[in-house]
Amino acid sequence: SAISEAAWAALALNPKKRSEQTMAEVHASLLSHRFFGRVDQATGVQVLRSSTLAKIPKGETLYVQGEGARAFYIIMHGIMGQYRHKEVTDIHNVLVQNPNAIALHPNGLVEIEEGVMGSFVRGLSVGDCFGEKKLNSMVSQSEALEPHGKWEDTVVALTDVFLLVLPAEDFITLRHGLMNAFTDIQDMIPIVSKPPNKRTRNDIDSLLEFSKSCPFFNQLPYTISKQVLSKMTLSNHVSEDPLFIEGAVADSVFVILRGSVTAHVKKGFKQPRTATLDESLEENERVRLSRLEDSYGPILNFLYAGQIVGHVGASSGKARNASVVCHEATTALWLTLKDYESSGLKDMHSTMINEQLGFLRSFPVICDWNRVKLLSLAYCMATRTKERGCTISKAGDPAEFIYFIKEGECRVIAPP
Known part of the structure; x- marks a missing residue:
C-alpha cells in the first residue's frame, strides 16, 4: 500500500484520540487515494476523525445481502468482491449449507463458488468507496424496517482488506461534502x-x-x-x-x-x-x-x-x-x-x-409565526434519523442544535 506507516499508526488510534491537526496531515498524505483526493480537506479530515479502521481477513464477508445498512466504507488496502442474488436470499444459511463455497488460496485471491453468493457485480480495490447509495436512499424514509435500509448485495474480502468504516449517522452529517467522492x-x-x-x-x-x-x-x-x-x-x-x-x-x-x-x-x-x-x-x-x-x-x-x-x-x-x-x-x-x-x-x-x-x-413556541x-426556519433545518438507544446529547456537551422531534420518543435523564 502507498499509505505511510505514520498514517496507518494515526488511523489505528481510537477515533476519539485523533486530533484534527494529525488527521489534516494524514489527509494531505492521501491525496493520491481516489476517495480522499476528491473531497475537500475539511470533509476529508472529518471522515478520518469519525471513521474506524477495520481489518477484514481474506475470505470473510463484510456484510451480506438483506442485512441492515449501517455504515459507509472506504477501502484503504486490498480487494473485495461484490455479489448479488436477483432475489434477497438468506446468505447466512446459504454459507452454512455450503461450507466450501469460499475457498482460500494462500498465494492468490479468494475463489467464490459460482452461484452461491449470487452473480459477481464488480471488484472493489484501494480508493473505492461504497454504501452511499443505500444510505442516501434511506435517510429520509422513516418507515424503513432498518434505520438505513438493507444491503442489496454481499461483499467478500478477496484478499486481506483494511477499511475505514464511517457510521451511518456521521455519513448523513457529512454526505453533502462527500458528493464529489462518489459522483463523477x-x-x-x-x-x-x-x-x-x-x-x-x-x-x-x-x-x-x-x-x-x-x-x-x-x-x-x-x-x-x-x-x-x-x-x-x-x-x-x-x-x-x-x-x-x-x-x-x-x-x-x-x-x-x-x-x-x-x-x-x-x-x-x-x-x-x-x-x-x-x-x-x-x-x-x-x-x-x-x-x-x-x-x-x-x-x-x-x-x-x-x-x-x-x-x-x-x-x-x-x-x-x-x-x-x-x-x-x-x-x-x-x-x-x-x-x-x-x-x-x-x-x-x-x-x-x-x-x-x-x-x-404544532409547536406552541412558534405556532403564531407567519x-x-x-x-425561513425550515431553510435552517435538516432531518436526522437516530437509532433507538443512541444518545443524542450528553450533559456538558456544547449546545449546538435545537431538535424538533418528528417521530418517536426521547427520554431526558438528569445527571446524578
Whole structure:
C-alpha cells in the first residue's frame, strides 16, 4: 500500500484520540487515494476523525445481502468482491449449507463458488468507496424496517482488506461534502450541456445512474426523477454570483452538483450570521461573508452539493423569500418553472412544504409565526434519523442544535 506507516499508526488510534491537526496531515498524505483526493480537506479530515479502521481477513464477508445498512466504507488496502442474488436470499444459511463455497488460496485471491453468493457485480480495490447509495436512499424514509435500509448485495474480502468504516449517522452529517467522492460530475457535463431535446435514451439512463448518489434525486419517485433529469440544464457560477435575489420572481429551481451556496434573508432578520460564526474562520473569509451579508442580509444557512434551492418560492408561486449566493465556484442543474410544474415536482414540493409548516406550527413556541418566518426556519433545518438507544446529547456537551422531534420518543435523564 502507498499509505505511510505514520498514517496507518494515526488511523489505528481510537477515533476519539485523533486530533484534527494529525488527521489534516494524514489527509494531505492521501491525496493520491481516489476517495480522499476528491473531497475537500475539511470533509476529508472529518471522515478520518469519525471513521474506524477495520481489518477484514481474506475470505470473510463484510456484510451480506438483506442485512441492515449501517455504515459507509472506504477501502484503504486490498480487494473485495461484490455479489448479488436477483432475489434477497438468506446468505447466512446459504454459507452454512455450503461450507466450501469460499475457498482460500494462500498465494492468490479468494475463489467464490459460482452461484452461491449470487452473480459477481464488480471488484472493489484501494480508493473505492461504497454504501452511499443505500444510505442516501434511506435517510429520509422513516418507515424503513432498518434505520438505513438493507444491503442489496454481499461483499467478500478477496484478499486481506483494511477499511475505514464511517457510521451511518456521521455519513448523513457529512454526505453533502462527500458528493464529489462518489459522483463523477465530469462524466455528466457533456450530457446536461446538450439541449434537452437532443438527449438520447442512453443519456437519460446515464443521468439516472448518476442521480442515485445525489441526495435530492434519491427522494424522488422514478418517473419524476426521469422527467426532471431530461429537462434540467447546466448552470455554472463563480464565487459570490447570486443564483437569485430575495423579492424576485421565482421562475426556476437549482440542484447543486458541486460547490456551495449561502441563503440570505433581509426582511425580519437583524443579527448578522458572521457575529456567531466559528471563530476559527480565517479573517479574510469572515470579511467576505460579512460583505455578502451587507449586500443580501444575514446568512440563514449554508447549502451544499446534492441539495435543491429555489423550490420554496417556485412551489408557492410567490416571490423569492431569500437570496441565494454562491459561496464558491458552483456547478448546478437548472430547471425552469414550466418544467418544474409539468414534471410533477412542484406538486410534490408543495405537499412536502405544507406538511413541514404544519409540523412546525404544532409547536406552541412558534405556532403564531407567519409563513415567511416559518419558511425561513425550515431553510435552517435538516432531518436526522437516530437509532433507538443512541444518545443524542450528553450533559456538558456544547449546545449546538435545537431538535424538533418528528417521530418517536426521547427520554431526558438528569445527571446524578
